[in-house]
Amino acid sequence: MRDTLRKYFGYADFHPLQEEIIGDVLNHHDVLVLMPTGGGKSLCYQLPAIIKDGVTVVISPLISLMKDQVDDLRASGIPAASINSTLDYKRVAEIKSQLIKKHIKLLYVAPERIMLPDFLDFLRQLNTNLIAIDEAHCISEWGHDFRPEYRKLNLLKTHFPTVPLIALTSTATAQVQSDIVSQLNMSSPKIYRASLNRKNLFYRIRPKKETYQHLLRYIKNHPNESGIIYCQSRKSVDALSLKLQKEGIRALPYHAGLSSAARTENQEKFIKDDVEIIVATIAFGMGIDKPNVRYVIHCDMPKSIEGYYQETGRAGRDGLKSDCILFFSYGDKIKHEYFINKIENEQYRQFAYKKMREMLDFCANKECRRKYLLNYFGEKYDANDCDMCDACSPPEKEDAVPYLQSAVKISKSKKSFIERSEYDRKLFETLRALRKEIADKERMPPYIVFSDVALKEMSARYPQNLETFREINGVGDVKLKKYGSMFLEKITAYCKSKKSTCSISEQDAVGGRIGIK
Secondary structure, three states: OHHHHHHHHOOOOOOOOHHHHHHHHHOOOOEEEEOOOOOOOOHHHHHHHHHOOOEEEEEOOOHHHHHHHHHHHHHOOOOEEEEOOOOOHHHHHHHHHHHHOOOOOEEEEOHHHHOOHHHHHHHHHOOEEEEEEOOHHHHOOOOOOOOHHHHHHHHHHHHOOOOOEEEEEOOOOHHHHHHHHHHOOOOOOEEEEOOOOOOOEEEEEEEOOOHHHHHHHHHHOOOOOEEEEEOOOHHHHHHHHHHHHHOOOOEEEEOOOOOHHHHHHHHHHHHOOOOOEEEEOOOOOOOOOOOOEEEEEEOOOOOOHHHHHHHHOOOOOOOOOEEEEEEEOOHHHHHHHHHHOOOOOHHHHHHHHHHHHHHHHHHHOOOOHHHHHHHHOOOOOOHHHOOOEOOOOOHHHHOOOOOOOEEEOOOOOOOOOEEEOOOOHHHHHHHHHHHHHHHHHHOOOHHHHOOHHHHHHHHHHOOOOHHHHOOOOOOOHHHHHHHHHHHHHHHHHHHHHOOOOOOOOHHHHOOOOOOOO
């Protein structure tokens, strides 16, 4: 397994629980995985798909998410495809032909497609070795993002009784977890619950006073960083995005009132780093696999703690330090009550009220934000370990908190993470520009070439040849061959321009101070 991990994904070791989960999948068990965003859920079915004979079918709710994951897999040399409503008949026929010829290892489809009778008949012709249900909380009426089309997946076991299922989610209470297992008719599933603690996220709640001035100051203090700003109404989204544009800030709106073409275009520009900021309603986010979102700002209170956790979870998927800021006033309660009172079903209306009250309690709470969140999801947490929220690190103390410029695994180290407060920022920007150039040429998001984490590790370690470049996390065999020489050329030229030898010692590589020698 580790050889496959290194060859295709460029990592020397697994995240917590990944190896155990993959082992159970390979042993034909049904598995439920609750793991935070950025915790490595996708690898739990992608790596078995490479190892096993046949094809793994991945059920995903959004076309944009399918496209990004397929592009990422292909860039790593893994044959993957998606069948969705944007493809014409000819392209679908080509993909089906490749599947029959066993040329594809992972197939991504929407939940409504997989249950079509003719598509089920087609899948039966294939050696389907695993069915993965991503965003599995969508199957539960008690989840924050229930999708009726997911309910039809309860027949998967009827159609594929011998094929193991793996259901994955980053947000689920005990009630939702139980509902997922029940709805999917999972057979004695192995249940894995990773800690939901996103250690790299700094949680802040601020009073809704002079919100725009605070917002503008924050954005200007974080230039060239990607961020998502959530507003409750479409009108607020349009007004704020226009206001930011007039300040010279590259921001675009996203909400259901825009045409499908406009939404797709704005989302693509954000993913490709052509704009820094998306101002959006909660319609935006689930289909985003962008790892380098450095901040998520809520201008209004979310409907529930699950929603808040899911939305803030779009920040810092790469493990680097990121901010989550919520502007709150009790006026938000009145807005939410207006919409809740329109719910006709008494049971759902009372459920919505309960979720709103829990969110109000969270906002009013003066204790550790992280502890409150984790306790809500049934996880114990000692607030003494935090120092990454406004309750544990108030403004006067906040300034002293070192900004974590990276949190990366060094392949030679067996320990989990080495956090660095220093890397060569000029080299990072040089490599970032090269990455953008390559990505634009190949028509893919920049992070698919290399993540920010990989670029920062390059900017700290200064690899001088393909052998040392291969040690950078995220550099697999295909990417080494395709991009290695280009990045090494930039690194070498940069070191020469500094008129110094850029290198690190073996001791530096496993935890010492890293810099230009």
